[in-house]
Amino acid sequence: MTALTPSLTIVAARLPSPPTSAELLESDVAGATPDWRGIAVPDHVMQRFARRSDAAPLAARPIAGGQIHVLARCPGFGAVLLDAWDGAQQRWRGWLVTPDTSYADACGLVVEERDAPADPRAGLVLCDMPVTLAVADLGACLGVFSQERLQAARWLELHGRANAAPAAPGVIARVALPGDGYALTGTPLSTELGKDGRVAYRQLLRQGLQQLQIAVAPPASDVAAVKLVPAAKQAANANRWLKVVTAVAASVMVVQSAWLFLPKDNAVVGNAEFRNGGSGVETGVRTRVLFRAEATEAEIRTWLQREQLEIVAGPDTLGAFTVLSRDRRKVLPPPGPGNPLAVINP
Known part of the structure; x- marks a missing residue:
């Protein structure tokens, strides 16, 4: 028990309401309160400050799979590693994340140096505690996992309990x-x-999820884990999208034709800028997106005009479109009420 830090009392203090059973908590530590004024800040604490500073630029990143986002309704309680978007339910599936690495069990994935930059609030992914959340439940981004690391979390959810150590x-x-x-x-x-x-730690966390009314996801299976991500993409290939393709085909063909007939010295430069054949260079940011299956053409068109975006390519084989913003600082709003987005950068 002494190897587990922070204490269960500190963990319980993160819950929105006190725990239902005091028996979960360790006894209070006896003794006088130390005078902290003459005690230097330990190196490991300073390192946590540095990690938080390094991860700060990630905070406003548009929501996507593989990202760790703090829980908006109670940032001090924990975060979630996003796995896949469920287009039918309009919710993200993922796993609860806490800073408490010493509480890792056989289904706990410890966030490492190779995951940097990562905020120290993201220390442990509890792969045996899958949850589902709406976009409104997600706060700032704390870190981003590679596909390899995301696959490791999926594997631990399915097979971590088999560890017989x-x-x-x-x-x-x-x-x-x-x-x-x-x-x-x-x-x-x-x-x-x-x-x-x-x-007891996991019992406290489950109580916190109940208090926050965060739904616990059903356990994953090999079939469900494989099919969940393509399900959101498959919706973009439904018959309704033939109408959208027809609506934007003319503009896409014009743009693509212009690119084909540009002189060599005015060719496309990477994914960020291109020449307009005249008075200089126009810069912009391109982003691949999937629209919600139920979004109408009018809704998409109105949103594109409001956000000053253009569809410049698509749909591709996954049903995704590429949108262009002339403003290089443009950040797309996350999927949710008020826009037709389903997934950003699928």
């Missing part, structure tokens, strides 16, 4: 993944009642 609270273990990969995780939970503080 002895329970050792506070011990971080290295687990081999399929292929040449690995993940830092914890040992299995102890089956002896009261011997493993990580059991």
